[in-house]
Amino acid sequence: MSVLALRNLVVSYGAIRALHGISLEVPAGRIVTLIGANGAGKTTALRTISGILKPASGSISFQGENIAGLAAHKIVARGIAHAPEGRMVFSNLTVLENLRMGAYLRRDRAGIADDIARVRSIFPRLAEREKQPAGTLSGGEQQMLAIGRALMSRPRCLLLDEPSLGIAPILIRTIFDKIVEINRELGLSILLVEQNANLALAISHFGYVIESGRILLADTPDALRENPSVRAAYLGG
Amino acid sequence: MIEFLQQLVNGLSQGAIYALIALGYTMVFGVLRFINFAHGDIYMIGAFAGFYSAPKLLALAGGGPSFAGAALVLVAAMALCAAAGVLIERVCYRPLRAQPRLTVLIAAIGVSLLLENGGQFAFGADPQAFPEIIADSAIDLPASWGEFSLLTITVGQVIVLGSTAVLLLALRAVVLHTRTGMAMRALSLNPLAASLMGVNTDAVVSFTFAVGSAMAGAAGILTAIQQPSIDPLMGINAGLKAFVAAVLGGIGNIPGAALGGVLIGILEALVVGYISPTYRDPIVFAVLIVVLLVRPSGLLGKPEREKV
Numbered sequence A: 001m002s003v004l005a006l007r008n009l010v011v012s013y014g015a016i017r018a019l020h021g022i023s024l025e026v027p028a029g030r031i032v033t034l035i036g037a038n039g040a041g042k043t044t045a046l047r048t049i050s051g052i053l054k055p056a057s058g059s060i061s062f063q064g065e066n067i068a069g070l071a072a073h074k075i076v077a078r079g080i081a082h083a084p085e086g087r088m089v090f091s092n093l094t095v096l097e098n099l100r101m102g103a104y105l106r107r108d109r110a111g112i113a114d115d116i117a118r119v120r121s122i123f124p125r126l127a128e129r130e131k132q133p134a135g136t137l138s139g140g141e142q143q144m145l146a147i148g149r150a151l152m153s154r155p156r157c158l159l160l161d162e163p164s165l166g167i168a169p170i171l172i173r174t175i176f177d178k179i180v181e182i183n184r185e186l187g188l189s190i191l192l193v194e195q196n197a198n199l200a201l202a203i204s205h206f207g208y209v210i211e212s213g214r215i216l217l218a219d220t221p222d223a224l225r226e227n228p229s230v231r232a233a234y235l236g237g
Numbered sequence B: 001m002i003e004f005l006q007q008l009v010n011g012l013s014q015g016a017i018y019a020l021i022a023l024g025y026t027m028v029f030g031v032l033r034f035i036n037f038a039h040g041d042i043y044m045i046g047a048f049a050g051f052y053s054a055p056k057l058l059a060l061a062g063g064g065p066s067f068a069g070a071a072l073v074l075v076a077a078m079a080l081c082a083a084a085g086v087l088i089e090r091v092c093y094r095p096l097r098a099q100p101r102l103t104v105l106i107a108a109i110g111v112s113l114l115l116e117n118g119g120q121f122a123f124g125a126d127p128q129a130f131p132e133i134i135a136d137s138a139i140d141l142p143a144s145w146g147e148f149s150l151l152t153i154t155v156g157q158v159i160v161l162g163s164t165a166v167l168l169l170a171l172r173a174v175v176l177h178t179r180t181g182m183a184m185r186a187l188s189l190n191p192l193a194a195s196l197m198g199v200n201t202d203a204v205v206s207f208t209f210a211v212g213s214a215m216a217g218a219a220g221i222l223t224a225i226q227q228p229s230i231d232p233l234m235g236i237n238a239g240l241k242a243f244v245a246a247v248l249g250g251i252g253n254i255p256g257a258a259l260g261g262v263l264i265g266i267l268e269a270l271v272v273g274y275i276s277p278t279y280r281d282p283i284v285f286a287v288l289i290v291v292l293l294v295r296p297s298g299l300l301g302k303p304e305r306e307k308v
């Protein structure tokens, strides 16, 4: 049973069509990756799922209900959290305040405190820097914060947009390990967008390749890695 | 010395007015990155709301000028201005939010002209005498204070400063310690990320207009207590000065707006007292230009930077 399913999703920026009817599914408890080159439409797809962009047509079903076109704040309330491209932490707010913003829609103080404790244990580096303005963190730490903040809404499905972007290689490893940990321990379904296909396929259960706003391939990570055109285009030969 | 202190007191009570109006400019800029040029006219609406409601509200509070009556008038004007601010945003600005910033700016100028001319039509163009809602008089300082007893402080000034302090502290508490305040700060830092956290942008924008306009409405009443002559164009000059105050303090920065307002008020009083009233406006604007050359983001504003 899929937690999240896109069907024939079409999205335009004014006259420019960015997605030409894409379909994909995220089964419950799985990590699904969407890989593709610059400008392929990955960010557009995630922003449409989380309600920042409105689709021209097509449906987005989440836990069996069509959420296409709902306002962003209603989609968060339903259980989709989005750690956006470029991290977008609130730079003047402290790490702790950023985490609290992640729980903006929640009223259960005790539950929020538990979740902050959980984010601390997942990302000890954040715990050490809690009182620091988020803008003073390194890129990798900001990415951890963006993921931790997304977890604070207690989502059923997590959207990650290029968590490896602009981050020191040593921290990329840590972050990808944490993504696996979050998926396993919280049973959270994850849709992971990446340009770094090697990394993404290594931790995913299923993968889609997007090119110029169309899904080109949909297969298991092993099959995608063996696919000659994927190797040529995304895995460096 | 006493004369200097006297100018300071006068400047402070005028500065409080600028500070209250400046908050609305800066808060709206914070969440929408847009200058609401009609904001000064909301201050005028506040004064006229007091003008028309005062007789009934004073009667309600027992008739005649009184603290309770003045408080009622203040609250009524704030509520009416809050509603007007929300309505203007909803009808005139929100439909244009996806358009280039310039479009909304021009719409705001249009709203401003509408309020000024509509005000002249509805209230008459001539200045009106604001009713006495509080018995204003000079407070005699004790003779034992030596030369300080020569200072003239009026009941009106004390009310202006006291009310402003209360409003500023209340606003600070809302912004720092409530969910909506947190949402406002998040929205001003990164609108997209704020939406992804579940912030309802439209609701927070409405709230921001309500609070900013209420502050301007309060300023309208507090001004009228000190200078009981009001007219439909009174918002132009006060609005401009308050805008300067907001920019001076760092537009988008709430404590900055308060500081800028107080500084502009004091500066004006000093220029009027020691140089000449003629130079009041030129010097205020010259100071603005100098500050912006030295510190483009204003006194308390932080230069905008995003770590990528």
Ligand SMILES: Nc1ncnc2c1ncn2[C@@H]1O[C@H](COP(=O)(O)OP(=O)(O)OP(=O)(O)O)[C@@H](O)[C@H]1O
Residues within 6 Å of the ligand: A013, A016, A018, A036, A037, A038, A039, A040, A041, A042, A043, A044, A045, A085, A195
């Ligand atoms: N705000 C916008 N206005 C117009 N066109 C846009 C806008 N944002 C994206 N596009 C276009 O839509 C297409 C898809 O962009 P998108 O950002 O979704 O790609 P992406 O796969 O996320 O790329 P990257 O890996 O560089 O982040 C691109 O052709 C891009 O130029």
Ligand SMILES: [Mg+2]
Residues within 6 Å of the ligand: A042, A043, A044, A085
């Ligand atoms: Mg992208």
